[in-house]
Amino acid sequence: MTGHTEEEAARTFGKKCRGEKRVSFPPDEEMVSGFAESRDTQRDGDSLTLTDIILAYKQSCGKHRVEPKAEIQEQIKNITCLYKRARCLDLKGVHLDYHSCESLEEILKSVQFNLINLQGAGLEENGASSLLDMILYYESATHLDISSNASMGISGWQALARLLKQSGCLWRLDACNIPMLEYPAQALSKALLSSRLTVLHLENTCLSGKPLFTLVGALKKNSALQELYLCDNELNSYQDAMQLGELLKYNHTLKTLNLSNNTISDTGLEELCDGLRVQQSGLRTLVLSNNQITHLGMTHLKRVLPFLRTLETLDLGRNNLENQGIHILKESLMMNRSISQLSLASVGITCEGAVVLAEILAESHVLLTLDVRQNHVLTGGLMALALALRINHSVLQLDLDQNPKEEKDEFLIEIQKTLLSRISELCVANAAAASSASVSPRDEEETVAPLPSAPGAATPTAD
Numbered sequence: 001m002t003g004h005t006e007e008e009a010a011r012t013f014g015k016k017c018r019g020e021k022r023v024s025f026p027p028d029e030e031m032v033s034g035f036a037e038s039r040d041t042q043r044d045g046d047s048l049t050l051t052d053i054i055l056a057y058k059q060s061c062g063k064h065r066v067e068p069k070a071e072i073q074e075q076i077k078n079i080t081c082l083y084k085r086a087r088c089l090d091l092k093g094v095h096l097d098y099h100s101c102e103s104l105e106e107i108l109k110s111v112q113f114n115l116i117n118l119q120g121a122g123l124e125e126n127g128a129s130s131l132l133d134m135i136l137y138y139e140s141a142t143h144l145d146i147s148s149n150a151s152m153g154i155s156g157w158q159a160l161a162r163l164l165k166q167s168g169c170l171w172r173l174d175a176c177n178i179p180m181l182e183y184p185a186q187a188l189s190k191a192l193l194s195s196r197l198t199v200l201h202l203e204n205t206c207l208s209g210k211p212l213f214t215l216v217g218a219l220k221k222n223s224a225l226q227e228l229y230l231c232d233n234e235l236n237s238y239q240d241a242m243q244l245g246e247l248l249k250y251n252h253t254l255k256t257l258n259l260s261n262n263t264i265s266d267t268g269l270e271e272l273c274d275g276l277r278v279q280q281s282g283l284r285t286l287v288l289s290n291n292q293i294t295h296l297g298m299t300h301l302k303r304v305l306p307f308l309r310t311l312e313t314l315d316l317g318r319n320n321l322e323n324q325g326i327h328i329l330k331e332s333l334m335m336n337r338s339i340s341q342l343s344l345a346s347v348g349i350t351c352e353g354a355v356v357l358a359e360i361l362a363e364s365h366v367l368l369t370l371d372v373r374q375n376h377v378l379t380g381g382l383m384a385l386a387l388a389l390r391i392n393h394s395v396l397q398l399d400l401d402q403n404p405k406e407e408k409d410e411f412l413i414e415i416q417k418t419l420l421s422r423i424s425e426l427c428v429a430n431a432a433a434a435s436s437a438s439v440s441p442r443d444e445e446e447t448v449a450p451l452p453s454a455p456g457a458a459t460p461t462a463d
Contacts, residue, residue: 048110050076056106064099072107079111085142088115092145101127101134108140116141118149119174125153132159136167145174147201152178157187164191172199185211189218196224204232208240216243220250227256234262241268248275252282260289260315266297273300276308284310289343290318295325305332305339312338317345317371323353330356334363342367345399346374354381358388361395371399378405379412382419389426396431398423 054073061068071094079086089107096104096118116135123131128149135141136159146152146160163170180188180202192200192215207215207230219225235241241264247254264272269288276283298321326349333339344357354377361367377385377400389395400423404416 048082050079050082053107053110056110057103060103060106064103066097066099066103068103069094069100072104076107076111082111085112085114087113088117089113089141090115090117091121092117092119094121096121096123096127096131098124098127098130101131104131105134108134108138112139113141115143115145117145119145120148122151123149123156124151125155128152128156129159132156132163136163139167139169142169143172143174144170147174147176147178150178152184154183157184161187161191164188164195164197167196171197172201173197174201176201176203176205178205180205180207180211180215185214189214192218192222192225195222198224199227200225201229202233203229207233208235212240212243216247219247219254222251223253225254227258228254229256229258231258231260231262235259235268236263237265237268237271240264241271244268245271245273245275248272248283249278252279254282256285256287257283258285258287259291260287262291264288264291264293266294266300269293269297270300273304276304276311279308279310281310285313286311287313287315288319289315289345293319293321295321295328298325298328302328302332305329306335308336308338310338313341313343314339315343316347317343319347321347321349323349323356326353326356330360333360337366340366340368342369343371344375345371349375349377351376351378351381351384353377355384358384361385361388361392364392365394367392367395369397369399370395373399373401375401376405377401378407379415379419382416382423386419386423386426389423389430393430393433396427396434398427 054076057073057076058068072089072091075089089111101123118131123146128146135144144163149156152160164173175188178184185207202215205211212230212233212235219228235244240262244257244259248257268291272286272288276286293316297319321344325347326344333342347353349357349372353375354372357370357372358381361370382400385398385400389398400420402420404413404420407413407416
């Protein structure tokens, strides 16, 4: 639909849904009084009870000739206070046709919620449009989940766009498992130009290509969004990675970018690093797990890591970095002064890679958590990590597989168990010291049980 106007896109996309929504207006005096009263109805806690709300919902269902849904009534019964937002209206998997959506107005006008979950509710065009307009009018939710509703139609997406642009309280939207093709991507992107959303989940939405280009074009100008989740979108290492690099160059308010389970690869990582290089403020969390990245991609990352000032969490898990990748990152990780959480789970390292990580830990004063689970780290690697923690006083959590790995000699398995326990104890000691300002850092004279010796274990040293 390249080159078409938004109106043409709407007409084309709307051909699938022929149901016209007819609106009838009451006499002028009723319409004016109804408008003045409707928005204040849900605020009048003194005159409403949960029984009143349930009764009004049943009457609305009768008016629209649908059966009242027991799960909805049960949730209303469990609300504890009408003076503040209820925790959740969970309609996940509850089929909502147009008339079922209309009947919900008696609830939405009386109760506001933190979360309204419409995941997999089978919303069709007229029903989605009506329900989303109600949520906007009554400011019904701060968090809305419309995931797995692929038949919202043109009117539904227009209503969602209005909600995003005009709501004063909606801060999070989940719209996963919905193909963001053509008009949906255009409508969402246009709304994001002025939306107050701070968290947006778009996992598994077929964003690769033009939809991502459209989305990034809007997010370059967006100054409200802080967390963006684009997992499972088959984002590639060429055009998609280039667009994401451009996003990082121009958007400095985004704090979290989750790109898990895509195909960014080594060449795509280079594009992202080009964007990170100009991030003087903003991004704090970057998740790149399972993106077909290898040790070759670490050459791009090592060039930018020493200059990052705000990135606090870096997840490189489930990429085939191997020991060579850790060697490449060693010096840049030592120079970095911002990363406090590092995930290297399932990256194919052995004791050799663990020894390099131990050397990094011995020098680090900022790393708080390190995840090296699902790697082939045996006794020698565990010994190096344990020795490093005798020097390091900042690490609060070191995640390791708790089941000992197979060794040639049986006694080494027992040593692994001892080392795992000792590593846990040292992390707990660091955490206890960090939680109390009155506790001075441990010095070398403190009493620590000696570590068991093992053949071939490396000992990291500190200057």
